[in-house]
Amino acid sequence: MKKILTLACISALLMSSCSTDNDATYDDINAKDFDVIQKTTVAGKASGSLCASSPLMVTDSDSAGEVYLKSDGTYLYITYKVATGWQIDATNLYLGEHSDIPTYSSGNPRINLFPYRSTHGNKVNEVVYKVKLDDIPTECFTFIGHAVVTKLDPGTGAPVYCTHSWADGEPFGPHGKSLPMCKYGCSNNAKQPVIPGR
Template identity: 30%
Template structure:
């Protein structure tokens, strides 16, 4: 069941990213594997700015903690910066949730690390960021990846460990 939910979320992200940015897909023709692409991560307090990316995101999906808690969202944007295309993948928490750790996979479907049963293994995803400080606000983690790192359509598996601000509950989350 977990595998089906995860694959369904990944498929939705791919469908939206491919539908909304078809004109950019032709620019993604590179044979470099995704493990070689460079990325940067930035964090910032976005208190009161929960709708920051909604106008420019080509895909947005809920960040679901446990199996039924809405902890925020994950946005995917393709942005042109001085003639260079980048894919931004942004984790944004809301309410009383904060990010403690993020794991991200972006690339071909066959490259997602999986268990023998086919479930994703987020602990071995290529992109990982740990957080030790609790931030009592909405919080944003943004991955910036060169769009040329991808061929055609690509899959995104966004995993996080989230916690209530007061420390009363912690969950894993998928977006």
């Protein structure tokens, strides 16, 4: 009975995803070790100094929240935080060489092949990735932050619609956004932090 219930829950999660991508192959994934913390309430911030922040865009002009990057010199903390009335269903994160970003022939990023990704429980409004700086392959790298988010009904809290969102940055393919970063000093150059969209 437990196996049937578990299977039903997994099937429901997969069917409720708003992905239109039929390519669910996970071969050749270069998965990384990382920690993910998910929260349903706001309870503090990651340690370290703020390197960058970016709106989490659901359209060209509408944001569902923010993405923050912080560093303590050993780890990079990437925090996805949505506004009231939204929840985070899944996150996908790329930190690496720009030339190594997995893409479709259309130029869109293949988020299902990003090395850092996770699905999240109901009503999660904050997700923190903790990545060792030494695990990022180069001194300077490209950051892409993607999330599947759901708009919630303000009265009932029931899901209204689900959509893709991107940390704002330079256009990458028809839908993606990317940001150049450097891990030590956590900036787009050795002196000034990058604050996209500000």
